[in-house]
Amino acid sequence: MRIDELETPVPVVDIDRLEANISRLQAYLDEHKIANRPHIKTHKISAIARLHMEAGAVGITCQKVSEAQVMAEAGFNDIFIPYNIIGESKLKRLTTLASRVRVSVTADSAFTIRGLSNAAQQADLTLTVLVECDTGGHRCGAESPQAAAELARLIGSLPNLRFGGLMTYPSSEHLDDFVRQTRSLLKDDGLQIERVSGGGTPGMWQAHTHAELTEHRAGIYVYGDRLSIRSGAMTLNTCALKVFTTIVSRPTSERGILDAGSKTLSSDLHNLDGYGYICEYPEAKLYLLAEEHGYVDFSACARKPEIGERISIIPNHCCMVSSLFDEVVGGRGAQVEVTWQVTARGTVR
């Protein structure tokens, strides 16, 4: 089947670009001797996770236990979950997973660490725990090397836990200092910082500038989107995911309505101008989304589209698209090659 025969709206991945994106980052990280541990939350597709591993990734990253369960089921056996896992039944799922495959997790509080130790004791296994550090992202993470060292010592002191190193997101210019100060504070504790795990697609080509970094987690890089174009990490020509849509209405000479809204593209804006880049009409502005309607202002375009015309969109944030669709199409050139099930979709627990 040809891509232009697919019903819209439909997310389509250019497999040539996908493969090139995977190879390019792997080659760069290999060159700089940084382990590649891609984040599968972007695609949530086990077949694409397999491409990471075949290219040379050391393992994968998942954001939730349920996401990791799906990937373990699909045969992946080295999974990092950089998240504070809290609550009895979630911890039970984590230890069940850790009894089958190699799992590491993170923590940024004594509360999380004690919960992990209790669960690991009950399951009679050892969990590897990295300390999450805030090096400028202001999300989770120990706020200082002192706080990080204290958490590392707690991990080292509690039963059935193993201190695995430090994690941050995104990798920042403060990463090296933070790691060195923490190491210095731990020098008398017999605790080694084995892994220093950083992340992010925007800064992926600067991973080598962080001397202390031992592994990198990137997610978006497989597909690309307007966020990764804005950051300079990717270009229009390396973006692999497009959402194909149809113009269903042209109520005025300037306005066009697409059959793709927030239930297709998500409302992620991130201070970008509009809700997506329209490849065929770069001057157009996708200025508003209803659930199943996209509002486009074509006033700046010399030629304006007709009703029924198909147009393709590079979304603002590709990771959200995976959560909205059960299937993503893979194509080469104009042809459909494969339909992937988004196997880990809906796994937010």
Add this chain to the structure above:
Amino acid sequence: MRIDELETPVPVVDIDRLEANISRLQAYLDEHKIANRPHIKTHKISAIARLHMEAGAVGITCQKVSEAQVMAEAGFNDIFIPYNIIGESKLKRLTTLASRVRVSVTADSAFTIRGLSNAAQQADLTLTVLVECDTGGHRCGAESPQAAAELARLIGSLPNLRFGGLMTYPSSEHLDDFVRQTRSLLKDDGLQIERVSGGGTPGMWQAHTHAELTEHRAGIYVYGDRLSIRSGAMTLNTCALKVFTTIVSRPTSERGILDAGSKTLSSDLHNLDGYGYICEYPEAKLYLLAEEHGYVDFSACARKPEIGERISIIPNHCCMVSSLFDEVVGGRGAQVEVTWQVTARGTVR
């Protein structure tokens, strides 16, 4: 099971409130002799659609053919799809559906109308088509009574189509004038405006002020959200859907991180202040979402939460939550009563 034993994040519907919301709107529309045709895109759950019908709805509204297919499969036999349906395979699905259940659709262009006529001829059936009118929403729709009348005449003149009336979204103060002018233009054409279908939860209690309105489509009213509170149509005490989450990190004295991000709550903002209302901490601000993290500023709260504490959120826009979850829990008081499959989730085609 108790609601507070459920793993988070999890969307939970208060069934008492849900039932009251359904009864209240039905009673109001009954009183004013306006047909109730609720929009199931909000919940996408056939069991809840059944509650609409049991309360007295004349039929249901779906936004996409695939959504209508799921509902027809579940036994609903009067379905309105207020959308321009375009493209051969989609039209084929529409006529297959129309051969089984009573279906009406809308159009706002000759292109859409001709496609519907062709498809109806091929399927050897008659499709009821309403003309979509822009009465101020500036989305789809004929821009003037003259344009609407012209489309009505085209529907009346083409094989296998039946003119079904006028549709607009949302119902506006211009609705009556638009309808009357269009009726006047059609007086010599033998075309009756049988249905005048308006919609929207924000203006639902004003439906009776539109003298020409014959039916109303509301979606959000079953669950409620911050949008419907802002509009004055609902209150904190009538909102039935909450997303239960857990505080997973307290990196600073003021910041808390939830296990619910844009893959749980969506990024819908609609000029609201923050990404959701935190019931237990009304002064807190949910100021940013990552995919699986919600960033909360608790600085305005006298008491601040501990890690591990559960909090519940009224989302900005409840319709998006249905598209992100496979299941929604229904509870009464503190107890879980039912788990509903979101049967029409992912149906954007």
